[in-house]
Amino acid sequence: MTYDFILLGAGAAGFSLALALVQSPLRDRRILIVDREAKNRNDRTWCFWTDQPSPLDAICYRVWDRIRFQTSRMDLCLPLAPYRYQMIRGIDFYRHARQTLAEFPNVQFTLGSVESVADGSDAAEVVVNGETQRAAWVFDSRLGPGDIQPNPLRYNYIKQHFTGWEIETADAAFDPESVTLFDLRTPQQNRVCFFYILPFSAHRALVEYTLFSPEVLLPDEYERQLKAYIGGRLGLRDYQVIEKEMGVIPMTDHPFPRRLGQRILATGTRGGRVKPSTGYAFARIHRDSRAIVESLLRADHPFDIPLDSRRHQMHDRLMLDVMAHEAGRVEYILEAIFAHNPIWRALRFLDDQTAPWEDLRLMSSVPPWPFLRAIWRVVRRLSKGA
Numbered sequence: 440m441t442y443d444f445i446l447l448g449a450g451a452a453g454f455s456l457a458l459a460l461v462q463s464p465l466r467d468r469r470i471l472i473v474d475r476e477a478k479n480r481n482d483r484t485w486c487f488w489t490d491q492p493s494p495l496d497a498i499c500y501r502v503w504d505r506i507r508f509q510t511s512r513m514d515l516c517l518p519l520a521p522y523r524y525q526m527i528r529g530i531d532f533y534r535h536a537r538q539t540l541a542e543f544p545n546v547q548f549t550l551g552s553v554e555s556v557a558d559g560s561d562a563a564e565v566v567v568n569g570e571t572q573r574a575a576w577v578f579d580s581r582l583g584p585g586d587i588q589p590n591p592l593r594y595n596y597i598k599q600h601f602t603g604w605e606i607e608t609a610d611a612a613f614d615p616e617s618v619t620l621f622d623l624r625t626p627q628q629n630r631v632c633f634f635y636i637l638p639f640s641a642h643r644a645l646v647e648y649t650l651f652s653p654e655v656l657l658p659d660e661y662e663r664q665l666k667a668y669i670g671g672r673l674g675l676r677d678y679q680v681i682e683k684e685m686g687v688i689p690m691t692d693h694p695f696p697r698r699l700g701q702r703i704l705a706t707g708t709r710g711g712r713v714k715p716s717t718g719y720a721f722a723r724i725h726r727d728s729r730a731i732v733e734s735l736l737r738a739d740h741p742f743d744i745p746l747d748s749r750r751h752q753m754h755d756r757l758m759l760d761v762m763a764h765e766a767g768r769v770e771y772i773l774e775a776i777f778a779h780n781p782i783w784r785a786l787r788f789l790d791d792q793t794a795p796w797e798d799l800r801l802m803s804s805v806p807p808w809p810f811l812r813a814i815w816r817v818v819r820r821l822s823k824g825a
C-alpha cells in the first residue's frame with residue numbers, strides 16, 4: 440500500500456480534508472494530494488457566515504458584522520450578531536494549506552491530471568501522469584461534465600452564475616462595515632438576478648452581478664450590467680477595475696452519491712456539498728471534512744458521516760423549484776424572510792441548522808402560494824420521473 444489516503448483535487452474540499460487529517464490523531468498517515476493545477480492563482484473568493492471561531496480566522500481577508508438587503512420596496516441594514524460574515528481569498532487558503540501541510544513529511548503533492556480511478560475491496564488505484572498509486576481510501580472532489588446525468592423530469596437544474604469587478608473609486612463610495620448580500624433593484628425578467636457587494640474600504644469593493652437561472656449569459660452581458668449598475672445605481676463615474684471574478688455553481692436537487700465505491704468517497708461539489716438553494720458550500724465542506732475524520736477515527740472507514748436532513752433537503756427542493764418556475768416571486772420571499780425574522784433565524788435556516796419549530800416560524804412569514812404550487816409540481820415530478 441503506497442498511501443493511506445489519496446485526495447483527488449486540491450481545492451476547497453481536498454485541502455480542507457487534508458488540513459482536518461493533519462489536525463487529528465491521523466496526522467502521521469501517508470497522504471497524497473493530486474491536482475492538475477498548481478493552485479497559485481486567486482481563482483475565487485469564499486464567503487460564509489459563522490458564529491464559531493476557526494483556525495481559518497487567521498487568513499480571513501475581511502469580516503463584516505452587518506448585511507444589507509435592498510429591493511425597490513425596502514432597504515434593510517441588519518446587525519449579524521452573534522454571526523459574522525467572513526471572506527477568505529482562494530490564494531490565501533491555498534497558501535495556508537500548503538504551508539501547514541509542508542510541516543508534514545508524510546503529505547505529498549503530485550501535479551497532474553487524474554487519468555483513472557479504480558475501486559477495489561482492499562485498496563483503490565489512481566493513475567496520474569502514467570503512474571499508478573494505491574491507497575486504502577480515495578477522496579474524489581473532481582466534478583467532470585459526465586459525472587451527473589441530468590434527469591429534468593425529476594429534478595431542477597439551475598446555475599448560480601456571476602461576474603464580479605473589484606473596483607477602486609476616486610471618492611468614498613462604500614460603507615466598509617456592511618456587505619450587500621442582495622440588491623434586487625434590477626428587473627427580474629423570469630430569472631433571479633441581483634448585485635452583491637463586498638466592500639473592503641470606502642474606496643474599494645467587489646461588485647458582482649449574479650443570476651440564478653438555467654443558462655449562463657454571454658460575457659459581455661454581465662459586464663454591461665455591471666457598468667450600468669456602478670454608473671447608475673451607485674452613481675460612480677471615476678473608478679478603476681482592479682480584478683475580475685467569474686464563476687458558475689451548480690444548484691440542483693439531483694442526488695450526488697457520496698459512496699463512489701468500496702474505497703472511494705465523493706467530497707466537495709461532487710459529494711453534494713453545495714447547498715442547492717443558495718450555492719454556498721465552503722462552510723459545509725469544512726463541516727464535512729471534520730465528519731469524515733471523525734468517521735475514520737470511530738469506524739475505521741470514511742462513510743459513517745451524517746446524511747443531509749430530509750426536511751432541509753425538501754426546503755431546498757421547494758425553493759429551487761420556485762426559482763426555476765416562478766423566479767419573479769423570489770424577491771417577495773426574500774423580503775419576507777429578511778423583514779419578518781430575526782437574522783439569526785434566517786441564517787440558521789439557510790445553513791440547515793433550524794429545528795422544526797424554527798422552520799414553521801420562518802415558513803409562516805413567507806407568501807404561501809409559490810410554495811404550495813412548488814409542492815404540487817415537486818410531488819408530480821417525483822411520482823412521474825424515472
Ligand SMILES: Cc1cc2nc3c(=O)[nH]c(=O)nc-3n(C[C@H](O)[C@H](O)[C@H](O)COP(=O)(O)OP(=O)(O)OC[C@H]3O[C@@H](n4cnc5c(N)ncnc54)[C@H](O)[C@@H]3O)c2cc1C
Nearest residue numbers: 448450451452475485486552553581686707708719720721
Ligand atoms: C468563483 C466561485 C466563487 C465561489 N464563492 C463561494 C462563496 O463565496 N461561498 C461559498 O460557500 N461557496 C462559494 N463557491 C462554491 C464552492 O464553495 C466552491 O466551488 C468550492 O471551491 C468547491 O470546492 P471543491 O473542492 O468541490 O471544488 P474546487 O475547489 O473547484 O476543487 C476541485 C479541484 O479538482 C481539480 N481537478 C479537477 N479535475 C481534475 C483532474 N482530472 N485531475 C486533477 N485535478 C483535477 C481542480 O483543479 C480543482 O483544484 C464558489 C464557487 C466559485 C466557482
